Amino acid sequence: MTPQQQASEAAAPAGLNGIRAAGDRAILVELPSLQAVLSLQTQLTAHPQPGQIDVIAAAGTVLITADSPQAIQALAAHVRGLDLEAPVETDSTLVSIDVVYDGEDLDEVAALTGLGREGVVAAHTGQLWTAAFAGFAPGFAYLTGEDSSLEVPRRRSPRTAVPAGAVALGGAYSAVYPRQSPGGWQLIGRTDAAMWDLGRENPALIRPGDTVRFHAVRAKATVTQQLVTQQQKPKPSDAEAEEQATEGLAVRKPGLQSTIQDLGRPGYAALGVSSAGAMDRGALRRANRLVGNPEDAAGIELLFGGLELVALSDQVIAVTGAAVPLTVTRPDDEQAADERRPRATLHPACDAPFALLAGERLTVGTPTAGLRSYVGVRGGLGGSEALGSRSTDTMSGIGPEPLQAGTILTVRPPKPGSVVGHPEISPLPDVSQAIVLRVVPGPRQDWFSAEMLQAFLAQEWTVTPQSNRIGLRLNGQALTRSRDGELASEGTVRGAVQVPPEGQPVLFLSDHPVTGGYPVIAVVVHADLDKAAQLPPGTTVRFAAAAFPAELPETPKETSHA
Structure with a gap:
């Protein structure tokens, strides 16, 4: 833990467990309850601070990102002054969702809970669910219930493809998968509700703070007439x-x-x-x-x-x-x-x-x-x-x-008065030797021993062919954790170096998921991420500790469209 992180922990006010650095432009705020999580998210959303970009709530944390190191330091100071114990009013919409309860895991859930099939359906439809936070995929909302009768473990072996509309249980949460994707939750039913639609003013059917009521319906056959529309006509060659x-x-x-x-x-x-x-x-x-x-x-x-x-x-x-x-x-x-x-x-x-x-x-x-x-x-x-x-x-x-x-x-017309530029030099990493990527400590580096942290920095890692826009997958001497158990999903940033159970790091890049459940051992500084984007498979990489924040050069600010 860095001196900055130790100071954050020691100075945490009431209602706040601590603030951890998550790179040079983000902080991870640890909170004692879901109520405190929702309070912080609501206050920052209602009153965004200068430079604030994203606020990602999870079960016990809130990840806050900003457009510069200076802005994130100011945000950390602002968070310390907020009252997170007082109740916060939020805008809430009641969303009703019809469900056919015939999921592949319904019998297993019935056995795990001891409720039987009818009891699972009655428990799922008989309580009001609240959207605590979103993540995993656009339109995927983590719903908390009024009782714990349906709390079940995730599947031991995740499915490679869960169909869109699948209604599922995982741990203490329920959710609806908005699109086909891998998933390890227990499937109890399905719905035709469109969880994510960019044609709507609010693309997400369920937004954080909304309440949800599920209704059991029978499966019904539908007959659709095939009409040849403009979109369905054969495309020209x-x-x-x-x-x-x-x-x-x-x-x-x-x-x-x-x-x-x-x-x-x-x-x-x-x-x-x-x-x-x-x-x-x-x-x-x-x-x-x-x-x-x-x-x-x-x-x-x-x-x-x-x-x-x-x-x-x-x-x-x-x-x-x-x-x-x-x-x-x-x-x-x-x-x-x-x-x-x-x-x-x-x-x-x-x-x-x-x-x-x-x-x-x-x-x-x-x-x-x-x-x-x-x-x-x-x-x-x-x-x-x-x-x-x-x-x-x-x-x-x-x-x-x-x-x-x-x-x-299609090409847009140039802006009036714009002129072409002079040739510029394109800096590219020299892959004939190990490429050095500077890192600052990750928010979960305390999941690893001092020896393992040194091993992470000392060795050279090889970029594998499985790398893509989601992340740079690395291979080397496997890293082991110093503690047992699993980390609850929490927000992640571009540049985060996650360590899955097999011990081979993954460096998150542009299309990374907004939340992750593996500990982040380090975060590549913002200024080195362009370098990481140019590394082909077979390149060797070495991570070097950067003094935080003195050695971090200023790079262009990120801007939010929200």
């Missing part, structure tokens, strides 16, 4: 779609994984929505500066090259991030070639703006260094927003689908 469009860009080849990304949607973690956004935010900002866009404009993030784009109208492009070869070729039809191009093939440089004229094709090759590239387009990519962002979130499914061959990308 790639060539037809490209021919019909006259502006923007057409995707000929998407590569391994290409998605639309901006700087994400911070501010919605209380609804179970991670910030997402570009993995290497510095590279996206740089691409936008080069083409004269605001730094938060939407561009393309691609993994390991392989992208081919055709300009349907004249564009100004910049490619940043990984070091990749770029090729611009003129159309196959020489009569269609633009006379402004003296040569049929060009090789623009990365980190500098260049023109892509109508009909020309841009090919992004395989990286010679780095992993992810960013394509900025003057004006920024258009399309619909979801919660204030155009980013694709691979964890929650929010945002546009990954790019496919034939996708037509």
Whole structure:
């Protein structure tokens, strides 16, 4: 435990168990009761402080994130002055949900509780449930009941796929799965209620503070008439779609994984929505500066090259991030070639703006260094927003689908007076040696002995092929915990290094879940997260302790859309 953490524990006022640092831009507030959790969440939501981004409530903690180290220090001081014991009024809506009680685990729950099948249904429908907090997935609300008769353990072996609408019990909570996802809760029924719908003013059917009443209904057969709507009509072929469009860009080849990304949607973690956004935010900002866009404009993030784009109208492009070869070729039809191009093939440089004229094709090759590239387009990519962002979130499914061959990308008009930028240097980590990522102590480093903490910092870890936008999975000498039991789920941050039971760390990245149940041994400082986004499988990583907060450089602030 650091001196700062020890001071936090010693100075904790009544109604507050302690405040732990969770990186250089977040704190984890430990509280003695769920009532205190809801009180703190309600007060910060009703009266947000300068720099405050997210407030993530859990069973006994509240994670607070901010846009800078200075803002999080001020928030910690503010929390110490709040009265968390006084009752707090919250806006509450009664939500009624019809349930068919035929879940796969209903008999097991009946045996575990001793209530029988009918008794489980009667207990579940006979009490009022309160949404204490959200997490795990958008629209997933942790519901607390009025009695403990239905408290059951989670399954010993989680399911790899729980269907959307499954009504479940886990520990002292009940919940409805909003979309198909892995899960270890006991399934007792199912509902047709849409738990998450971005078409509603409030996408989450159940929000923290709401009350829920379940009603038992019989399964009924439904007959749907198949009507051919505009959306159901056969889609045009790639060539037809490209021919019909006259502006923007057409995707000929998407590569391994290409998605639309901006700087994400911070501010919605209380609804179970991670910030997402570009993995290497510095590279996206740089691409936008080069083409004269605001730094938060939407561009393309691609993994390991392989992208081919055709300009349907004249564009100004910049490619940043990984070091990749770029090729611009003129159309196959020489009569269609633009006379402004003296040569049929060009090789623009990365980190500098260049023109892509109508009909020309841009090919992004395989990286010679780095992993992810960013394509900025003057004006920024258009399309619909979801919660204030155009980013694709691979964890929650929010945002546009990954790019496919034939996708037509609209481009917004440039802002008046904007100008293209000068070429910039793109710093990339040298993977010929171990990459050093600086860390500060995690909020749960006391789950590990001093020797294990030293082993975490001393050894080199290898990035595995299982890494993705959710997290960097590492392999090395396994870490063991110094205490038994499991940690209750609590809020997590980008940069958190979680240690699952097998002892191999996972570094959370842009699409990480907003809550997690494994102890966080350390948190990578905000300034080093872009470096982590460029590490291919096989790279070795070493963690180094950073003096907190003196050695932490100032990096761009994160902004909330909420």
